Amino acid sequence: MSGLGDPSVDVERSPGEHGVGGPAGEAHTADLREKTAEAVHRHIVVAVDGPAGSGKSSVSRASAVALGFDYQDTGAAYRAFALHALQSGVDLDDADAIVGALPSFRYAIGIDPARASSVTVDGVDVSDEIRTPRVTTAVSHVAKLPEVRRYMVDLFRRIIASTDRPGIVTEGRDITTVVAPDAQVRILLTASEEARMARRSAEVTGQSADETARQLATRDRLDSKVVDFMTAAPGVSTVDSTHLDFDQTVNAVVELVRASTPS
Numbered sequence: 001m002s003g004l005g006d007p008s009v010d011v012e013r014s015p016g017e018h019g020v021g022g023p024a025g026e027a028h029t030a031d032l033r034e035k036t037a038e039a040v041h042r043h044i045v046v047a048v049d050g051p052a053g054s055g056k057s058s059v060s061r062a063s064a065v066a067l068g069f070d071y072q073d074t075g076a077a078y079r080a081f082a083l084h085a086l087q088s089g090v091d092l093d094d095a096d097a098i099v100g101a102l103p104s105f106r107y108a109i110g111i112d113p114a115r116a117s118s119v120t121v122d123g124v125d126v127s128d129e130i131r132t133p134r135v136t137t138a139v140s141h142v143a144k145l146p147e148v149r150r151y152m153v154d155l156f157r158r159i160i161a162s163t164d165r166p167g168i169v170t171e172g173r174d175i176t177t178v179v180a181p182d183a184q185v186r187i188l189l190t191a192s193e194e195a196r197m198a199r200r201s202a203e204v205t206g207q208s209a210d211e212t213a214r215q216l217a218t219r220d221r222l223d224s225k226v227v228d229f230m231t232a233a234p235g236v237s238t239v240d241s242t243h244l245d246f247d248q249t250v251n252a253v254v255e256l257v258r259a260s261t262p263s
Helices: 022-042 056-067 074-087 095-100 133-143 146-162 175-179 193-203 209-223 246-260
Strands: 044-049 070-073 107-109 119-121 167-171 185-190 237-240
Touching: 044 056, 044 175, 044 246, 056 070, 056 167, 056 185, 056 246, 070 074, 070 146, 074 107, 074 119, 074 133, 074 146, 074 167, 095 146, 133 146, 146 167, 146 175, 167 175, 175 185, 185 246, 237 246
Parallel strands: 044 167, 044 185, 070 167, 185 237
Antiparallel strands: 107 119
């Protein structure tokens, strides 16, 4: 289980030590960036980016299993924080209130890809609840805020630096350009809008295909204001899974990693 510190221990995050702004927060972010860079030299870091419904989570997990790496689902952290904000009664239209909920966010996630990842908030397993339509709708409200994204970047870098396996596959938005720009392998996993809608419909329960399509379009529109998730940055390889089945997509990622890293 990986939390805000050592992967086997849940470490509480206090505003003073791990704040999202001010000199202390900037110094802490710089330290984590350095630790992530060190992790890149000690381990193989695979960063996978891409739009919603592109298969980032399932493909990255299966690729990590095939490679014998750890796996980090960064989207789960945003979903968990969105749930935390909802449960705290935060007005999702109030940016200050959302940011104010960060210090009380106690988050941990399992990073062994061969086991079902348990996501906990305040020690309570929320693995299923963070996939509900209510949370899916709330995610963009919290993820668009720069303060939240800075907080999450610190969290993700800490987990990357903590792995004790030969490598880690970490996936999510702006992973290849912001979280782990020095990763040995950086991949943009993409697919057509139609393919992504079909995949997301299979992932989200309790809503119609039309509602899923509407939410996906809204998510794309809001996220595009924060990060360009459809165009590969320099040095990032593109894997288009539109016409690939799941196994073919996993094989494409695994082969790319093996070709890009020492044996």
